[in-house]
Amino acid sequence: DQQVKQNSPSLSVQEGRISILNCDYTNSMFDYFLWYKKYPAEGPTFLISISSIKDKNEDGRFTVFLNKSAKHLSLHIVPSQPGDSAVYFCAASGIQGAQKLVFGQGTRLTINP
């Protein structure tokens, strides 16, 4: 059973516009959520995170929103740049397994010039 789901395998956005990547989860015990970015032939790199006690966290062009009642989070990238083209993974961790990350399937974001 996939506890963290990214239902869009791919997303194409024009340069300068907003990119919105979505993620849903089923386990209510998750209390920390993260986004990772991955380029081909490289390991994932940490992008931004949010604790369950917050509903928004910003870092420059990246903002993550958390809707606990809907068990949904989203990553907004504004403005989108060509270097943002990558695969984005949503991940979650819970109190009982602080070192256990559960990942979504990933969304491939392509920024078109």
Place this chain on the structure above:
Amino acid sequence: NAGVTQTPKFQVLKTGQSMTLQCAQDMNHEYMSWYRQDPGMGLRLIHYSVGAGITDQGEVPNGYNVSRSTTEDFPLRLLSAAPSQTSVYFCASSYDHVETQYFGPGTRLLVL
């Protein structure tokens, strides 16, 4: 500071062969983990370690063994490779909490 290093980058095995995927980090991190990435599945945790001498199973541990004799190294052993273990394997380490994990570049494994 090399970060997290993994060797080899690519390996082809025959069914039943054994091998060890190497992972090392030079950041004095206590926590280390192994993940596998398969198409449409994201990354799944195989085994993890919270310090030298301490390991535990993740989501998909079957067919893999680990040990942690030093802080720096966390090798992953396949005792008898199967085609289902064809995947890309990532090692990660962190100082304390999981959100600060640094990933290695990955090892692509093909089992024929």
